Amino acid sequence: MASTPYTIKWGIMATGGIAETFCKDLLTDPATRSVHDVKHQIVAVSSSTSADRAAEFIKKIDGPSTAKTYGSYGELVADPDVDIIYVATPHSHHFQNAMLALEAGKNVLCEKALTVTASQAKKLVAKAKEKNLFFMEAVWTRYFPLSIKIRELITSGEIGTVYRTLADLSFNENTPRTDGIVNFPDTHRMVNKDLAGGALLDLGIYALTWVFQTLYHIQPSPTKEPPRVLAAINKYRTGADENTSIICQFPNNKSIGVATTSILVGTSPHGTTTAAPAIRIQGSKGEIQVQHPAFRPLSYSVIRKQGDGKVEVVECPIPTDPARGNWGHGMFWEADECARCLRDGKKQSGTLPWDESVVIMETMEEALRQGGVEYPELITTDVFDAKSPLNTGNK
Numbered sequence: 001m002a003s004t005p006y007t008i009k010w011g012i013m014a015t016g017g018i019a020e021t022f023c024k025d026l027l028t029d030p031a032t033r034s035v036h037d038v039k040h041q042i043v044a045v046s047s048s049t050s051a052d053r054a055a056e057f058i059k060k061i062d063g064p065s066t067a068k069t070y071g072s073y074g075e076l077v078a079d080p081d082v083d084i085i086y087v088a089t090p091h092s093h094h095f096q097n098a099m100l101a102l103e104a105g106k107n108v109l110c111e112k113a114l115t116v117t118a119s120q121a122k123k124l125v126a127k128a129k130e131k132n133l134f135f136m137e138a139v140w141t142r143y144f145p146l147s148i149k150i151r152e153l154i155t156s157g158e159i160g161t162v163y164r165t166l167a168d169l170s171f172n173e174n175t176p177r178t179d180g181i182v183n184f185p186d187t188h189r190m191v192n193k194d195l196a197g198g199a200l201l202d203l204g205i206y207a208l209t210w211v212f213q214t215l216y217h218i219q220p221s222p223t224k225e226p227p228r229v230l231a232a233i234n235k236y237r238t239g240a241d242e243n244t245s246i247i248c249q250f251p252n253n254k255s256i257g258v259a260t261t262s263i264l265v266g267t268s269p270h271g272t273t274t275a276a277p278a279i280r281i282q283g284s285k286g287e288i289q290v291q292h293p294a295f296r297p298l299s300y301s302v303i304r305k306q307g308d309g310k311v312e313v314v315e316c317p318i319p320t321d322p323a324r325g326n327w328g329h330g331m332f333w334e335a336d337e338c339a340r341c342l343r344d345g346k347k348q349s350g351t352l353p354w355d356e357s358v359v360i361m362e363t364m365e366e367a368l369r370q371g372g373v374e375y376p377e378l379i380t381t382d383v384f385d386a387k388s389p390l391n392t393g394n395k
Contacts, residue, residue: 005030005037008339011044011082011106013073013097015057018111019088022138023061025332028321033332038339040332044068046076048089048393062324073097073391077104084134084338087111089390090189092196092379095120096390098135102127103384107134109338113201116375118361119382125354134341136334136349137357139209141295143333146316147213150281150288150300155218158302160285165257167210167279169203169294172266184236190263191240196375198240200233200364204261206294208246208360210279211257215250217356223252226359233371236263246367267292277301296330 010026012019026040042063047053047070054069070076077085077100084107087097091113098110102124114137115121128135141147154162173184184191191197216224227248236242243264248257268276278297279290286304290297302312320328337349348354368374378390385391 003037005039006339006343007039007041008335008342009041009043009081009083010335011046011076011079011085012042012057012088013046013076013085013101014088015045015047015053016088019086020057020061021329022086022088022331022335023057023063024324024327025329026335027061027063028324028328028332030332030336032321032328033319035332035336038336038343040335040339042067043081044070044076044079046070046073048073048391072393073100074386077101077106083107083342084109086138090195091201092116092194092375093390095124095379095382096384096388098124099127099384100386100391102131102133102135103386105131105133107338107342109136109138109334111138113196113205113364114357114361116196116201116379117382118358118365120380121358121361123382123384125358128347128354132347134338134347135354136338136341137352138331138334139205139352140331140334141206141209141297142213142351143337144297144316144330145333146290146297146300146314149314149316150290151213151218153288153302154214154281154283158286159281159283159288159304162214162281162283163255164282165211165214165255165279166282167207167257167294168260168267169206169278169292170199170260170262170265170267171203172269173263184263186238191236191238191242193238193240193375194379196379197238198236198242198244198368198373199261199263200241200244200246200367200373203263204244204246204259205360205364207259207261207279208248208257208363210281210290210294211248211259212356212360214281215248215253215255215257216359217352219250219253225250225252227257227363229363229366229370231367231370233367233373235371235373239373241368241371241373244367244371246363248363267294 051071
């Protein structure tokens with residue numbers, strides 16, 4: 001007889017687009033992705049200002065009518081039925097929101113970018129340690145079977161020693177109006193500095209994800225080292241970055257990663273409709289190419305130095321649930337990881353450990369420093385304030 005799946009009870013903090021996508025994935029049948037050991041339950045949803053908005057959200061995702069609805073984050077983190085909080089707010093709010101949950105004794109899955117500064121990330125990790133809680137950055141791409149397979153190919157020596165990774169995530173948002181101004185209002189989250197806007201923290205983190213998971217993550221612990229960082233940044237008129245390139249040098253393994261991101265040009269000229277190599281992982285015996293978009297690739301190619309030049313293409317479709325309108329986006333795999341970690345008593349994921357999230361934040365912070373990008377103190381402070389407007393929704 002099969003054992004009963006371990007059920008994890010989720011509390012959802014915020015009701016925006018990313019929360020909708022994540023929750024729809026939680027509601028899919030795990031069996032459709034051949035998962036039988038864990039399952040998910042949404043038990044509470046909170047807006048920062050209105051329980052009615054939370055109720056509307058549950059209806060929108062066709063969620064459980066039994067889920068509780070709250071009009072404040074404080075009520076959500078105090079709910080004794082919640083095992084783990086999914087922080088789905090803008091990354092400008094992550095430090096205050098995640099700390100609110102950790103201080104309340106809740107396990108946390110926090111959206112990427114984890115924070116705005118490395119100091120904030122370190123304080124969240126320290127709090128999770130102090131409270132003996134599970135804490136993870138929600139970089140969903142790391143948990144794709146495609147990513148797992150590529151890491152295995154690298155560690156098995158399939159393309160020899162990897163010396164260089166080139167990774168890009170860019171979208172051509174440069175659609176001029178008749179007045180010649182780029183089609184982003186200054187209040188848009190992509191360019192609004194009050195929301196830690198900019199290409200790097202929103203898009204570029206995925207390019208860095210591929211640099212780190214191919215050149216840093218799989219290295220033996222004694223040889224792991226933070227990269228030397230050289231960055232070039234052009235700014236949008238708001239002062240946020242719009243076109244950013246980062247070179248990461250890892251001296252111990254003699255490798256270099258190049259991560260680029262932009263809202264002026266696209267990785268693929270036609271958005272996500274045309275497959276283009278977003279990532280090139282280059283080794284002494286060959287190369288792995290991963291198709292655009294870097295955050296949700298559906299195939300990769302292996303090109304070996306020896307042989308007849310044949311390109312091996314591997315398709316990696318994301319399973320869907322017919323009972324949920326054939327929905328399936330790929331965020332359920334990171335949710336499964338959270339469930340297994342809680343079941344097994346783990347406080348961090350081996351696929352994205354705390355120290356690696358911190359090093360990535362340090363890398364992005366250094367790039368922004370070199371580019372002269374600065375954000376307001378409200379979102380960069382590492383002093384927790386339960387009554388911060390970032391927690392209460394008050395202006």
